[in-house]
Amino acid sequence: MPPFGPSCGHLLVLRLYVEQHGQVICERHTRVRKKATEPVFKEWLEVRLACDLDSLLATRVRLCVYNHERLRSDPVLGEVWLGRGAREESVITHWQEMMHAPGRKLRRWHYILSVAETTS
Numbered sequence: 001m002p003p004f005g006p007s008c009g010h011l012l013v014l015r016l017y018v019e020q021h022g023q024v025i026c027e028r029h030t031r032v033r034k035k036a037t038e039p040v041f042k043e044w045l046e047v048r049l050a051c052d053l054d055s056l057l058a059t060r061v062r063l064c065v066y067n068h069e070r071l072r073s074d075p076v077l078g079e080v081w082l083g084r085g086a087r088e089e090s091v092i093t094h095w096q097e098m099m100h101a102p103g104r105k106l107r108r109w110h111y112i113l114s115v116a117e118t119t120s
Contacts, residue, residue, distance in 0.1 A: 011033070011068040012033045012065060012066070012067065013030055013031070013033070014029065014045070014063065015027065015029040015030075015063075015064045016029070016045045016047070016061065016062070016063050016064075017061070017062040017064070018049070018059065019059065019061075020055050020058055020059045021055070026047050028045045028046075028047065030043045031043070032068050044105075047061070056099070058084060060081055060082065060084040060085055061081070061083050062081055063079060063081075063082070065077045065112055076115050077112070078112035079113065079115060080111070080112060080118075082095045083095050088110065088111070090109075090111075091110055
């Protein structure tokens with residue numbers, strides 16, 4: 001992922017997508033952070049899932065960092081996947097904690113990986 005340094009100049013936005021059975025059922029996003037060298041997104045992106053166990057097991061959450069400077073499309077700078085198909089140990093642990101504590105807010109830090117790292 002490109003560094004967020006003093007010469008970064010990106011307009012950054014965080015987007016959250018919730019998928020069940022391959023369909024996006026919910027989308028949320030933050031405000032754009034302008035030219036931040038170390039962007040901090042102090043916004044809650046809350047999603048409530050009321051579904052049966054089979055649907056919950058087929059659910060995954062994608063959190064993406066986008067460069068919001070382009071007019072036609074925003075390139076993904078990095079992402080994290082939670083839920084079905086997650087590979088990072090910290091992400092898997094976070095998902096399991098959420099499943100065992102419904103309704104409780106859980107905050108965790110995760111590394112933002114490049115799209116190539118999450119699809120390989």
